[in-house]
Amino acid sequence: MLSGLRFTFATLLLLSVTACVYVPLRGRPQYRREQYFANHRELSPTIANAIETGHVVPGMDREQVWVVVGDPVRKSLFAAANVEVWLYPSVRFHQDPAHSHGASSFRLVFIDGILRIIEPI
Amino acid sequence: MFALTVVSAVCLAAGTASAQTQAPSAEWQARVQSLEEQVKQLKAELDALRGQMGGAAPAAQQPTTVVAPATAPAPEPPSLGGLQVPTAGSLPVYGAASAGSKIFNPDVGMIGNFISATEQSRGGSESIAPIPFATLQESEASFQAIVDPYARADFFLAIGEEGIEVEEGYVTFPTLPGGLLLKAGKMRANFGRLNAFHNHTLPWIDRPLAMYNLLGGSPLDPDTGIKDAGVSVSRLIPAGKLFVEATGEVFRGDSGTVFKSNRRSDFSTIEHLRAYADFTEETNIELGGSYARGHNELGSDFLTQLYSTDVTLRWRPLSRAIYRSLAARTELFWSRREEPTVLRRAFGGYASMDYGFRRRWFAGARYDWSERANDASIQDRGASAVLTFWPSEFSQVRSQYRRTRYGDDGRVANELLFQVLFTIGAHGAHPF
Secondary structure, three states, X not given: OXXXXXXXXXXXXXXXXXXXXXXXXXXXXXXXXXXXHHHOOOOOHHHHHHHXXXXXXXXXXXXXXXXXXXXXXXXXXXXXXXXXXXXXXXXXXXXXXXXXXXXXXXXXXXXXXXXXXXXXX | OHHHHHHHHHHHHHHHHHHHHXXXXXXXXXXXXXXXXXXXXXXXXXXXXXXXXXXXXXXOOOOOOOOOOOOOOOOOOOEEOOEEOOOHHHOOOOOHHHHHHOOOOOEEEEEEEEEEEEOOOOOOOOOOOOOOOEEEOOEEEEEEEEEEOOEEEEEEEXXXXXXXXXXXXXXXXXXXXXXXXXEEEEEEOOOOOOOOOOHHHOOOOOOOHHHHHHOOOOXXXXXXXXXXXXXXXXXXXXXXXXXXXXXXXXXXXXXXXXXXXXXXXXXXXXXXEEEEEEOOOOEEEEEEEEEEEEEOOOOOOOEEEXXXXXXXXXXXXXXXXXXXXXXXXXXXXXXXXXXXXXXXXXXXEEEEEEEEEEOOEEEEEEEEEEEEOOEEEEEEEEEEEEEEEEEEOOEXXXXXXXXXXXXXXXXXXXXXXXXXXXXXXXXXXXXX
């Protein structure tokens, strides 16, 4: 068992690791958002507003979801039904806090390339 | 006299008409030109402001002869290692005003949780909090914002009838090297399946008996469970078709009636392993195992250890996803509590099922069974039936019939609980 001093040192060392973090441009939602808007002028108001405010809503395509929340941690393909399931850590979301707070992951289901289900798990 | 007046009037009118047809004086011309320049300048400033807000220059719809002046060319975006970095002026048009107006403000939300109970609770027990006739139980205020590209902060204040406390307040670093995710602050522990959930996110009005009896918490605290200040580190582990997440947490060691810290070295630790897999596009399963260790209220020489395992099965047909869904879950807890003369072992668990049978309507049932942490000979049992209606994602109405048999004196309590949940404020994340 670590002593209190060692624990404090380990915690400070772990927190200082944050100084070594580098987030590439592609990993920043604002950059992705601006690049997407620059290349896609015609968007429905619902989708455009959702992307602008950082929401993921049913009806988005895969690219639009990627613009908002980035790459998923896992993709599952179900070719027979043309279904794709993406998993994300919940830290990238805060949708529907009345029902999803505490969920560690979010499950997004695409049917024919369009997001149909957003499910906290 | 009359003739003279008429002649004077004619001459005056002729002189006026003559003045109107004369070319304007240089002074008037200068004044008009000055006004035109001022209008041009104001229009240019307006266009520049709209450009900063992301608005395109409006089309000239007014019948005016003023020509929109050429604006200054947009500055070259700074380069970063050869990549072009978009400037703030190139923000898109849609909704930019609303996003920009709160750029320095966190997302603020409020969740109200009103609960009412009828019939006789028979007083509950010393470890299971009884629900009064009516209470605004632990309304929750949330404040969330992105700190910078490397961190986000979340605060949740629990506002109850007894006062206000910080339910959770932590900073999250999601972009650490090695795929680590670090949280630091006060938070609900990632122990088991339900401990991390707040009361208003549960599919029932109350918590299972095992959480009260074995995971502790003050009898006056409706949001029971392990919650403490500390550090949490988690990482996703590649495992083929499985989605595996491992979490390690170190807390101060003060959490309700479960853990008590008498000195700095009496911290508690929690480890959690979770695996998720999709059977089909409609069915998935999640397995979890947890271990918690800390010192209890008897002193620094006495430990309490908790074990947990959980299974959750979900089914949602894609063709009727908003009309049908099923979630079945079970969780088991084991407690080992050291005392001066004895090692007390206790066991508890629950099993539940929730079925969405119509759009916005859900029915559920739960069975509870749990021993007491400090006396395993006392066993509490309960069964509940739940009916939930979601008018929208912002509100929820629920009723629950709960029958509980308390093991200390054999009392049987039949209660009807009623809950109204309502949410206001922001509910979206703003990733940086």
